[in-house]
Amino acid sequence: AEKLLGYKAEKVLGKHITFVFPDQKREYIRDKIIVPVKKKGTQELEIRLPARGSEAVYARFSLSLLRDNAGEPLGISGYAIDITERKQTEKMLRESEQQFRALLEHAPFPVLISRLEDGTFLYVNQRALLQQMDEIFPQYQSLGVKGVKFGFVQVGSHRWSVWLHE
16 A cells, blocks of 8 residues: 555545545446445455555456355455556557657558568558559459448548448
């Protein structure tokens, strides 16, 4: 508790888990921690904890239900690992991927990325596809393809879709 949240053990021992969370998180604690642990006997989750100093802390919790001799729930035991650095790295990676994707999409020249082993295209930017549409689309239509998405495929997003029947 002291390393993650800045509380001395004496201040936390004997307190309910909601002690370290603001009021608005109590429903989350009940729904994502207490209820699942009671139901399944264990629970693992990653959670953003209240700020320690000036920055947020992220922790991975591994929790188990403690039972008495009669099998009745007695409490919850577990541990938390500080994953703040990993979360910050993941955020930087996402931002870097977004910048790379934007760079490729707005490149003034065709960009194609393929697998070395079999030549399968993994990425084609819009400019490359537009320059070869007359050649590529009839081939796709003959295979029964109804549409083509430009760029990296994002499930549900049709931002760069071109429908062949239009």
